[in-house]
Amino acid sequence: MKVTVLNGSPKGDVSVTMQYVGYIRKRFPGHEYVVHDISQRVKKLEGNLTAFKEVVDDVGSSDVVLWAFPLYHMLVPSQYKRFIELVSEKDAVDAFKEKYAAVLTTSIHFFDHTAHAYMHAICDDLGMRYVGFHSAEMSDLLKEKGRDQLVLFAEDFFDAAERKRVTSRANPPVNTRSWNYLPGAVAGAIDTKGKQIIVLTDGTGGNLGRMVERFTESLAGKVEVHDINDIPLKNGCLGCCNCGLDNECSQKDGFPEFFNEKVRTADVVVYAGKVTDRHLSSQWKKFIDRTFFHNHVPALKGKQLGWIIAGPLGQLPTLRATLEGEAELGRINLVDIVTDESGDNETVDTMIQSLAERLIRHSCSGYMRTRTFLGVGGDKLFRDFVYNSRFVFQADHAYYKKHGFYDFPQHEYGTRLLNTVMTGLTWIPQFRKEFKKRTTSEMIKPFQRLLDE
Numbered sequence: 001m002k003v004t005v006l007n008g009s010p011k012g013d014v015s016v017t018m019q020y021v022g023y024i025r026k027r028f029p030g031h032e033y034v035v036h037d038i039s040q041r042v043k044k045l046e047g048n049l050t051a052f053k054e055v056v057d058d059v060g061s062s063d064v065v066l067w068a069f070p071l072y073h074m075l076v077p078s079q080y081k082r083f084i085e086l087v088s089e090k091d092a093v094d095a096f097k098e099k100y101a102a103v104l105t106t107s108i109h110f111f112d113h114t115a116h117a118y119m120h121a122i123c124d125d126l127g128m129r130y131v132g133f134h135s136a137e138m139s140d141l142l143k144e145k146g147r148d149q150l151v152l153f154a155e156d157f158f159d160a161a162e163r164k165r166v167t168s169r170a171n172p173p174v175n176t177r178s179w180n181y182l183p184g185a186v187a188g189a190i191d192t193k194g195k196q197i198i199v200l201t202d203g204t205g206g207n208l209g210r211m212v213e214r215f216t217e218s219l220a221g222k223v224e225v226h227d228i229n230d231i232p233l234k235n236g237c238l239g240c241c242n243c244g245l246d247n248e249c250s251q252k253d254g255f256p257e258f259f260n261e262k263v264r265t266a267d268v269v270v271y272a273g274k275v276t277d278r279h280l281s282s283q284w285k286k287f288i289d290r291t292f293f294h295n296h297v298p299a300l301k302g303k304q305l306g307w308i309i310a311g312p313l314g315q316l317p318t319l320r321a322t323l324e325g326e327a328e329l330g331r332i333n334l335v336d337i338v339t340d341e342s343g344d345n346e347t348v349d350t351m352i353q354s355l356a357e358r359l360i361r362h363s364c365s366g367y368m369r370t371r372t373f374l375g376v377g378g379d380k381l382f383r384d385f386v387y388n389s390r391f392v393f394q395a396d397h398a399y400y401k402k403h404g405f406y407d408f409p410q411h412e413y414g415t416r417l418l419n420t421v422m423t424g425l426t427w428i429p430q431f432r433k434e435f436k437k438r439t440t441s442e443m444i445k446p447f448q449r450l451l452d453e
Contacts, residue, residue, distance in 0.1 A: 001063035001161060005035040008069025008080035010238045012040040016138050017070050017106045023141060024154045034058045039079035046086060060095035064161045067119055071107035074114045074322045078236035078285035084122055085282055097127035100161040104134050108385050110378060111325055117318045121171040121278045129167040131160045174315050181207040181340050183214040184349050190356050192221030195363050198262055199225045201272035202283045207340045208274050208310035211352060215308060218356040228287050231258050237289035244393040249293035256293050268304045268359045275311025279319050296382045296396045298331045304363045306355045307337040314341055328375030333368045335359050
């Protein structure tokens with residue numbers, strides 16, 4: 001069979017992801033493999049029709065297509081997403097139809113499910129026969145079990161194509177509403193209380209532009225608005241990890257300065273974007289990926305955040321999950337996400353006005369929504385990862401030590417002693433019987449004492 005590998009790593013073949021592809025080639029040498037370094041060459045693919053057509057022709061003549069990429073901020077790298085956009089923009093969808101497809105990712109398993117869900121949906125939209133995914137922790141290939149799992153994944157993938165296995169579509173088509181939002185007059189602008197407010201948007205026209213205008217008019221104070229297409233943002237993240245030592249990006253295009261001087265200094269941050277395929281635009285993804293020069297340090301900790309989105313967010317749970325996950329992990333208070341999908345001018349006006357009011361009120365009070373598994377679980381995963389990789393992420397390590405992120409449970413000696421003593425006591429029959437009788441009432445005793453004060 002002909003296997004076309006679409007490599008999503010900006011590092012080309014010098015990437016961890018491609019080592020997994022290399023192992024598949026080693027174990028299944030009977031197939032013809034064609035590899036295209038999509039992310040590394042995306043600018044050429046965008047501007048050179050011949051280069052783009054070469055990729056599309058290989059996809060069209062393939063039996064199977066392997067989407068292989070490292071996870072960048074819960075999704076594909078921005079360069080890879082731009083290629084996915086180009087497939088539709090350049091009318092190349094037909095080359096992908098009916099091709100058997102699978103996804104191979106490398107990461108530390110933080111929100112890998114959203115990246116897989118997104119790619120599954122993209123494969124469905126392209127009319128591909130999606131077989132499944134293999135999510136590898138970066139060092140899995142160095143372990144026998146990891147290699148065995150990879151081989152079984154590839155075996156199943158190739159078997160599906162050879163046997164013409166029937167696959168099911170998991171994602172219905174996205175239905176978009178075509179209407180023009182016409183904002184009404186602002187009844188009373190909200191006092192900004194001296195808060196610094198910045199709005200970042202990836203477009204100034206259409207519904208998105210008018211929603212941004214309505215938001216700024218809702219506030220009686222200065223609001224700084226920037227189109228991210230015009231800020232210094234030359235390339236997407238390169239995945240070099242050079243920033244791990246000191247939080248300094250190796251790309252000297254002015255983006256780190258813009259982010260530190262404009263975004264980090266604001267009290268209130270509003271992001272505005274238009275749905276493109278099943279996520280935000282690749283330009284937005286580029287912005288988000290490039291913020292990784294702060295690595296795992298919550299650079300916008302304590303900020304109030306709002307999202308304004310043009311498009312059918314309600315049909316895209318994966319997109320919402322990534323927006324909420326980014327906020328929680330970053331210790332940012334996501335106040336609300338306002339969209340135009342209601343199709344009603346008054347409803348959109350009211351939601352924008354409410355967003356503006358709540359952003360200011362919460363900024364003044366310091367309110368932060370309680371965190372869920374998205375943030376709490378992410379903290380524990382990154383805590384362990386940073387600690388074990390502290391020679392690479394030295395800036396993260398210093399921050400985590402200073403701010404108490406290393407809350408390893410084995411360091412809680414009082415809890416360890418209590419568990420040891422109580423475990424021993426439960427082996428005494430009479431104590432065990434009494435323990436079972438009083439478990440429920442004992443759990444709420446501390447709370448009752450608090451309520452009785």
